[in-house]
Amino acid sequence: MDGVTETIPRTELRTIRRALSDLWKDLISDAFALRPLPPLGATHPLVRKMPRSALPYAPWLPQAAIAACAFYLMAVATETEGAGLALLSGVPLLLALYRPIGAWWLSFGGSVIWGLGITDTSAGGMWPWPPTLFASYVAVMVIVAFQNRPRVAGQMLLLTAGFGFAYDLAADWRQTNAFPMVVTSCVIVGAVVARRSLRETKQQVAVQQSATHEERSRRTLLEERATIARELHDVVAHHMSVIAIQAEAAPYRVANPPEELATSFATIRENAVAALTELRRVLGVVRADDPDAYADADPEAPQPTLATLDTLFAGVRAAGLTVEHITTGAVRPLPSGVELSAYRIVQEALSNALRHAPGSTARVEVAYVLGGLGLRIVNGPPTQAVRPSPGMGHGLLGMRERVAMLNGEMTAGAVEEDGGYEVAVFIPAAALPETEASGPEASAPRQGPAPEAPGRAPGQTSGRAPGQAPGLKKGPGPEGETMKP
Secondary structure, X not given: OHHXXXXXXXXXXXXXXXXHHHHHHHHXXXXXXXXXXXXXXXOOHHHHOOOHHHOOOHHHHHHHHHHHHHHHHHHHHHHHOOHHHXXXXXXXXXXXXXOHHHHHHHHHHHHHHHHHOOOOOOOOOOOOOOHXXXXXXXXXXXXXXXXXXXXXXXXXXXXXXXXXXXXXXXXOOOOOOHHHHHHHHHHHHHHHHHHHHXXXXXXXXXXXXXXXXXXXXXXXHHHHHHHHHHHHHHHHHHHXXXXXXXXXXXXXXXXXXXXHHHHHXXXXXXXXXXHHHHHHHHHHHHHOOOHXXXXXXXXXXXXXXXXXXXXXXXXXXXXXXEEEEEEEOOOOOOOHHHHHHHHHHHHHHHHHHHHHOOOOEEEEEEEEEOOEEEEEEEEOOOOOOOOOOOOOOHHHHHHHHXXXXXXXXXEEEEOOOOOOEEEEEEEEOOOOOOOOOOOHHHHOOOOOXXXXXXXXXXXXXXXXXXXXXXXXXXXXXXXXXXXXX
């Protein structure tokens, strides 16, 4: 028990020492340091409402208002109590524009001196703070609370309440306004502190939300890159397998091949097999973070291509989205990576339409041009209620990554005419020779070109220059003329 009774005073003593140390740091040390009142920001509502001619002066409206209030109080105090009270009322308020804590000490000391010098009660209970000094003292505390932490405001209020209580005890035969001063200052300064704390909290939440959004975008980007790496693994593995098989079979196609040639083909095959092994290891590393996400994936299933878009459209239509498909240009085989990326871009764009524009109509335009492949996916405005989606905008990250990987171009944005959304992509890609297009990817049937529009010469495409992105626009007329340069 003796230890407990000795611990309590020590704890209280440490608390008192900490409070006095905080008081010294906040109100005494560097009390007259220069801390000018900052001007209003350009985005402040008061600044935005000002006319254009007054915009250069609008940020300094608080300083002008405080200075005008100080001179007004000085004028009123001069008429009622004299020049002494005028100085005590106006000087601290003007000083608060540059040295707020020192201004409060000056106002507090002036209140003490003025209260101790009172010898009559003719003011009817307006002591120790006459009206002008009352208003000036509260205004100075508001300025200090606006620029400093809430602890400083609490210290000022405690000292003010202590002075008012001591004055009431010493002048019990006089009517004072110490209680109204304490109540008024607590309410006004407390409101300022609460508003400042709320503003700082909103700023912190905004910063945290921004950081969370950036982190979510970064994580989504990494996930999209991992997905692209997994998909391209099959494409690269197929080509490496073809290289290994051809390198192994090449010496048997020549009678009595030179030893150097056989050795070279053997080296090519060994390198191809080693590359395949490393690819499998890379894929294992990519899948290690979330192996359950790919547990249901069929490793033997071929990667989708543009020839399998009809299957995708059937699934999307079953989900409630009307899809129109238009193909222009001479359909030809493209590199596997281009086919896969184009399919995924269309898939993601239609998924976004299902998520953000339910009940709308989408149109997928595929344009085969000499310089590459053009895609345009347009959906109309939603006709049903849109459910909130926390991942809004993240699908575009994956599309941009695929396009950037292939050195293509992509634009995405709202359609002003009807309020829908448009994704336009151009991927540069050269046509594959028939021998390179004979693999499993080219065995699937391809959709033929769209019917020729009336008035167009046979075999004529959309009239786009080689390598030009499909700048596709809506237009009246037959289906074949809905794609115009």
